[in-house]
Amino acid sequence: MVLAWFFLQTRQAQRVFLEDASEHSRLLADAVVLHTRGARLAEEATETILTGFLESSARFVGYLDGIAPFRADELAAFAQEAGLSMIRIQRPDGIVQGPEDGHANLPLDCSQLGRLIRLESAHQILLGVPSQAGEGCILVGMGSRQIEALEQAIGVSRALQAVQELPAVLKVKLVEGAAGGDGAAAEGEPPSVALRQTRQGETIAQATAMIDGSLLLLDLDAGPLLAMRERLWWEFLGFVVMLALSGVLGAWLLYHHQRAHERQLLDYERRLSVQREEAGLGRAAAAIAHEIRNPLNAMAMGLQRLQLEADGLNSEHRRLVALLREAVQRTNGTVTGLLDFARPVQPRRLPVALNALVEDQLSLYQARILDSGIALELDLPSDLWVDGDPDLLRQVVDNLLRNALESVSSGECIQVQGAREAGQVLLSLSNPGLSAEVSDVERLSEPWFTTKPTGTGLGLAICKRILRAHDGDLRLRVPRPGWLTAEVWMPMPANG
Template sequence: MRWPWLLLAVVVALAAAAVGWTELEYRRVRRQFERVFRAQVKAVSRLIWQGVDLAAGALDELYLQHERQLQVLASLLSAREPGAVTGPQLQAAGISAWLVAPPEGRFRGWWGRLAGNPSRQGVVVELMSRAPESTIVEDEPLRGLGMYCVRFDFADRRVILCRRLEELVTLRRQVGLGRLLGGGQQSGLRYAVLQDAGGLLAGSPGDRRISSWSDDPQLARALETPVYRMTSPGIYEGLLPLPLPDGSRAVLRVGVDASPMQVALVQIKVRHRLLYLVAGLLVGLVLAGSLVIERRERRRLQMLEQLAERDREARHWQTVSGLAQGVAHEVRNPLNSIQMAAQRLQREFTVDADELDEYRQLLGVVRDQVQRLDRVVGEFMELGRPLNVQRERLLLGPALAAGLATLRLRAEQEGKRLLIDSRWDSREVLLDRLRFGQILTNLVGNALDALEKGGTVRVDLELSASLLTIEVADDGPGLDAAALERAKKPFFTTKARGTGLGLALVQRLCQAHGGSFELRSRPGSGTVARARIRVGREEEGA
């Protein structure tokens, strides 16, 4: 029956299609979210690009105004002697150092925190003497001293004015990239950071999440081409190259909130897993159902085959039975006449003394052949008639010994060994004595026929529940595969004087007892015959 497997194939195909569809749906939703996030990143970066030039111009203008304020302050202070202005006054004005010198003279004045440190004073004076006039200087080592300085050259003097570096940093924050990137966060924007190989140039308050240049090889790649990716959980990041006003390039990193995508994808995965579970259960149920149906169909076919075999066997044995009756009628009557004639010849007729031995020998041959023919007719009739099993309570050991008594004597006469299992002497069973003896006689007789002088036949019994197993094993030449296949069929024999009916009768007897019969043999390894018959136990007969 093929339709259960066709149904299973259809269900598997549908399940595979459902799984494929769910995977496509997952990828489609992910791509949609990524397109939205990428558009958001591009929009933010476009605004930042537009604002960079504005911020740079505003910062330059603010620097210029700051320099002008410092020039005015320096001009006012230059009109006064250094000692005329006190330190607290200068500190209140945000000044860290104030130095005055003639056009070719030495600088002197108020040093603030650097008072008493001639070496650092010398570093500041030397650096500012070489710096361009009216230009804010914040390079090292001034940055290390926490200040920035400007030198103004007037007609009659030179002035160096230094202030705290924090003021310049505050100025940059007001209009620089840090304010542009850090202020006015858009909805869904997690951070916006400007970064180069030296570190962060500007960034939003969330820049503590940002990886370093050395740990992230894609940052160097982003200097040439944009990179879009998922980073830490819930963040979609774009890396875009950004040219700076000084001609260098940096990477603009924009991170947007991707948690809606993750929530949606998790929900899709949950639905998909439920679908996988349902599909797996459905496939499993269909598979189990197909196996059950297949098993039942196989059993049904086996039963039909067994019934057909039994029907063929019944018709066969019905034919054999009719043939056996005809043979028995046509053969046994002449056999009886021959047997009676041989007995009369032995009893009533006499011959010369020199011919007596030969006469008796010939009569013995006639009687033996008549008995052999009578045995063949008996087996043939037994094979053809219906078999009835009539059980009686027997001790298994004595029944075994009685069934093998004649065969034990035959084995001794032929110089062969017959080993009999003696473990069952006291076990009582319900058994058909006649049928049990027939099975033993045929199996052991066949085994003895196959042996040469000195060979061994072993008879073992095994009783489990209500099944008795009779195993007869010999160490004879064995049977090849072709002979073993035909051994249980009627009229097949490998013996010169055999009838080929013994094993066929054993098989019928085992089947009549609700059992089975099997042979195992290989050339050169002997033969094992195993007959199984159902017997009643002593508990059943009680």
């Protein structure tokens, strides 16, 4: 389509140019015709006037000479009075001329009578008539410089020169008596125009027309056509480049859009798979926890009663009973975690000062922090408000604090920071107790994955479920080797 459009545009430009050149040539040809016909009429009129004037002057001189023959000085005076350059009377007995020294060297005789004789080298026009006596002749002449200047001013050559001086005309030539060549317009028809190559390799538009049997050749400048062709070529190349760039950009956008759509599908399928897995695990955990909790409670009550009422137990047996009670409590904690994970999260929406909630939870671990020699860096703004369930958010903060305290040793530091970023509230807890590989950090928030010897792997998974129920998220990252940062992201309240 682009090539067809370019071809049509080029053909149209050439057709318009040739039509324009043909019209231009027709006007120029008409101008040359008018100048030619005017010049020929002027030449005919000038020749008629000169012939009549010189013939009358010669006959009058012959009449006077028949009455009283002229002397040379009388002829010179009469010639000056009549505006003639020379008068010669050729008689049987001799020649009388006045002025005598003006044209003595001119080859004048009585062989050419009754018509104008042009002596271009001497710039003279002569005309002779036979003598009234029957023998001899009378020749009169006049200067032709002014007549030649007039003929040059109104002649065909001047018209052609004027045409050649017009814009876009390179050359004009009128070939007298030439027959029209191939492609030349017939007499009376508009000029025909064709593009031709000169010997120098230049492109011209040559117009030909027949004028009164002569061939008019006009070489016109084809520069506008070449400039238009060049402009069309540049436009074509620019269009092709833009088309190619648009195609590349469109393909790139389509590819990235398709890749993004595929990622969205994969992410949706992954979330759906996780939700199905969590739902299945939740149902299984709820059923198992329900079936296990009752026997565990019975075992705990029996062990407690045995410990209180069995007086016959020795110290070793009492220590064994205490270990069994601790194992039952740990198992009961695991069952409680299973129930928490299986239970649907339906948070309330209340204004909560997250900074105050963190400070309250830290106060519960203040003694443990002091006894362990752990440093605490706290940087919380005073207006860190969010909309959420205070109990569920407290559970998240408590779980993160306990994980941090369990991961650090004496002399190490826990950093707690809060901020507002991009319309969200950020609470981050950082500690140097990372024991997992960097590649396994993202899996720490998955169910059942843990690096603790006695952990269940449900704590961070439950925290992530709670935060996502609040339209937030839990993100884990490694800011530097050996450090783990847990980030709690929650949207800011609607009222700011």
